[in-house]
Amino acid sequence: MDRQVVQLAVRYHPLPPPHNIRIESVPVPTILHPDDAIVKIQLSGLCGSDLHVYRGHQDVNETHICGHEFIGHVVALGSSFHPGSPSSRPALYASLKIGDKVISPFTVSCGECQYCRFGFTARCVSSLVFGSPALQGAQAQYVRVPLAGGTLFSLSTSVDDPLSLSHALSHLPDPAVLLLADVLPTGLFVVLQAFTHPKLAPIFTGIPWPRNVGHHAKGALLSGNTLPYLSSADRVLDVGIVGLGPVGLCATLALLDYLTRADVRRRIVAVDPNQSRRAKMQKIYDALPEDAKGMSGDEFVVADIADAPKVVQAWGRGGCHTVLEVVGSPSALTLSLALLAPSGVLSSCGVHQAPQIPFAGCELYNKNVSLEFGRCSVHSLFVPAVELLLRRRDVLGAIGESGVVDRVIPLRDAVRAYAKFDQGVYGKVVFDPWT
Known part of the structure; x- marks a missing residue:
């Protein structure tokens, strides 16, 4: 894993409300469970549901890192990830490697409980939402992903296979691919x-x-x-x-x-x-x-x-x-x-x-x-959302006024971006945490 021990992150503070987000230096997350992965974030998103917390409308009383949409590269894996992982577990436990490019749904899912087997992954018995007190978010430089084998999608496998997911998405800009983490499946x-x-x-x-x-x-x-x-x-x-x-x-x-x-x-x-x-x-x-x-x-x-x-x-x-x-x-x-x-x-x-x-x-x-009513099961709808993204790449793949993604800006500008997004001045914002 990278030797960096602190990272830049957008954190929500409940007092004084509302609109109290700050750019702060916090520790880089570490592996806490054998099923964990640590991802170095390439891009993260600002979503409309982030505004519920920002406006003080959601009952959140703890400081936490915001954001639930991200794409990045694996820099550390728990001991559950190895070629001999049991076939009864999600296949990613046997195939995911350090260095792989990944994208994550906005909720964690185990891939093994009855809800996951039925396709209702948003209601996994172990489900957590990134960007909450229960699970630190992705508007940062690194993020810990629990149950990563049942949650993540690899964009690095079979890149040369014209039928593979990674090959299909390789012709689209990464800010457009990030739509698959939440807003497009939703x-x-x-x-x-x-x-x-x-x-x-x-x-x-x-x-x-x-x-x-x-x-x-x-x-x-x-x-x-x-x-x-x-x-x-x-x-x-x-x-x-x-x-x-x-x-x-x-x-x-x-x-x-x-x-x-x-x-x-x-x-x-x-x-x-x-x-x-x-x-x-x-x-x-x-x-x-x-x-x-x-x-x-x-x-x-x-x-x-x-x-x-x-x-x-x-x-x-x-x-x-x-x-x-x-x-x-x-x-x-x-x-x-x-x-x-x-x-x-x-x-x-x-x-x-x-x-x-x-x-x-x-x-x-x-x-x-x-x-x-309800929350989207992104993991189950991921492939149909990819197909939609590819069919409508003419607009979904555009960045700027004619696309869903309005702009890509440095994470350091997040406080201003939240205010502009809240006012409706900005549309979909994507953060680059390394500029």
Whole structure:
């Protein structure tokens, strides 16, 4: 391992709140468990969920290193990593080596418990989130990765194999690859959480509910009813997206990609109160090729909070079939419910805090609303997110005004970057800890 004993890090201090982050020198982490890895960070990210702590909205009472997105190189490994590691353990324990380039999901997962085996790695029994008092974060020069064999992805294996992950990503800039640590899989997750719901199946299949669910899709209902297939006019999907920060941009690109490949017509309203975020969304949409924007008659409208309900009302369907909420605040949920049609699906990936959900039970009952909430299982969605990144490398691979990654700046400038990101002046920020 590098002999450096202290490192530069961004640390949150709970007192006095809010906005109390500082650039400090702290000890370099060391191996504490045989399953640990120490990673020398090449790039780390600033994420919207970091702002919950920064603003004092999250119940965090301990000083800690911030950040949960990183890409880097392994500089130390625990004793569990060796070629003779049991085949029952995640394969990386047998193959990961010092010097390998790696990327990490924002949560730790063992790869061995039932939740991990089912694919729900975000709820691993040993799960920890980087950038919290329980696990020091990645806005630093080094980071300790617990359960590294079940958590990390190697970008160094089979570089010469044209079918390998590392080869596929080698043609993209590393700041774009860093999107795979959180925001791109999370954007994909909030879309899949909605689109795999049975309530949206009639639009994708043309078959009314519940015949499109389970064995009923193969035959008539037991009652003998023969409801007609849906017309093409019925099969136009109305979608709302609330929040156009980095995750909202990724969710929009995942949404458009999914619907284009599903050959489904769509009307989309993308909502944010911040003019600069709306402008970035429009710029990214305009940069897409025409075949990624759908069919003739499809709509894509970027709107502020006041205008969004008017857009949806003009569609004449009583609301959106689904609304994707990517903010994590009561006001965003209130707007999402207002945009949602009866029997709609509200899919949320926002990191919600202490305030209660601003819905009365009767509001949900009277609209037959389905709620889908939660944290993305990045480890399980990593490969589909890679495929999305490669398909949309034209915009996801861009750095600057026309890309999701807004800028790469020195870690030493993190205090200013947090303030600008909080104000909506900066979009997605990537930190270089060595400049």
